[in-house]
Amino acid sequence: MAIDDKAGPESHCREDDDNAPAAAVDDEDTGAQVAPIVKLEEVAVTTGEEDEDPILDLKAKLYRFDKEGNQWKERGVGNVKLLKHKVNGKVRLVMRQSKTLKICANHFVIPTMTVQEHSGNDKSCVWHAADFADGNLKEEMFCIRFASVENCKTFMETVQEVAESQGKKEENKDATVTADLLDKLSVGESKSDGKEDTVVASNTKEAVKDEAKTEEDKKDEAASKA
16 A cells, blocks of 8 residues: 655644544542541540630730840740639639640739839830749749730730739638628627526526525424424
8 A cells, every 4th residue: 555645744643643542531439438447536625724714815925034044035926815714703814835835824813913014115014923834833024025015005904904803802802701700709709698698597596496405404404303
């Protein structure tokens, strides 16, 4: 068979297309489901904040003062929270690192706690606290820096309000305890008075009986002599 040399490249391309194998057919979805080899159960994760209500939540960067090195050291970046306990009403300051969730501050807001603006930076403030973030209670000096002046003022004002409210709560508690002690003392005195009255009455009755007995003895003695 003679080969037509005049055939152009288009005819050769058509022949190649005709002789090309059919395109692979995509795998069809059979709808089969493969069960997992290991079944994982849901685990409840607790943060320790379930019994508390947040009253403040702001993003910030926290520092602590290193006394030995005489310098500020970064504790972490995250959200600083003020949490109020639903039962006893105590408020604590908690801050976790945003990525690792490691606690970098954890202490109560007490009546004597004061927050002051850091000198030279109106976005930062400092305070002292007995902190428990590392598992041991120790005195720390903290410095916290916010992204805006407004957030820093909000933090300072809220902490101040909480500290004052905790102070009033302690005063009311002391007053209640004192009142209870006075009530118990009054009840004790009244019971004591009652006991004294009972003793006096009992002694009086005994004296009357003794006197009557003495009179009877005298009559019996006179009759025997007669």
